[in-house]
Amino acid sequence: MNPENEDILEDALQPIKPSSAEVGRVLIEPDYEVGIEPSDAKQLSIEIERLLQEQTPDPDKLTSHDGFTVKIPSQYPMLTKHIRRISLHSDRAEGQWIEVLPPGNWI
Numbered sequence: 001m002n003p004e005n006e007d008i009l010e011d012a013l014q015p016i017k018p019s020s021a022e023v024g025r026v027l028i029e030p031d032y033e034v035g036i037e038p039s040d041a042k043q044l045s046i047e048i049e050r051l052l053q054e055q056t057p058d059p060d061k062l063t064s065h066d067g068f069t070v071k072i073p074s075q076y077p078m079l080t081k082h083i084r085r086i087s088l089h090s091d092r093a094e095g096q097w098i099e100v101l102p103p104g105n106w107i
Contacts, residue, residue, distance in 0.1 A: 004036070016052070019052050020052075028085075036082050048083075
């Protein structure tokens with residue numbers, strides 16, 4: 001388990017602005033078994049931003065407890081390698097729009 005993944009991802013995702021008025025927050029669960037190199041951060045940021053812009057989430061799922069789970073297609077190799085799950089939620093939370101879940105949390 002590599003807790004540095006969380007810090008690298010948070011730094012990479014901080015500049016990403018909300019891409020939808022319906023999405024209040026984004027939860028990202030990294031694969032903590034795979035180490036993320038600082039050099040991967042830029043590409044991860046690009047892929048996550050593109051993937052989020054492509055989403056048209058179901059409004060009912062957005063408001064559910066589990067949120068809308070984003071499918072990560074193979075065209076995003078960094079995401080498929082480093083991210084276990086991405087979920088979108090309608091409710092807003094304090095802090096960053098994109099939240100990286102620490103080890104031991106589940107969406």
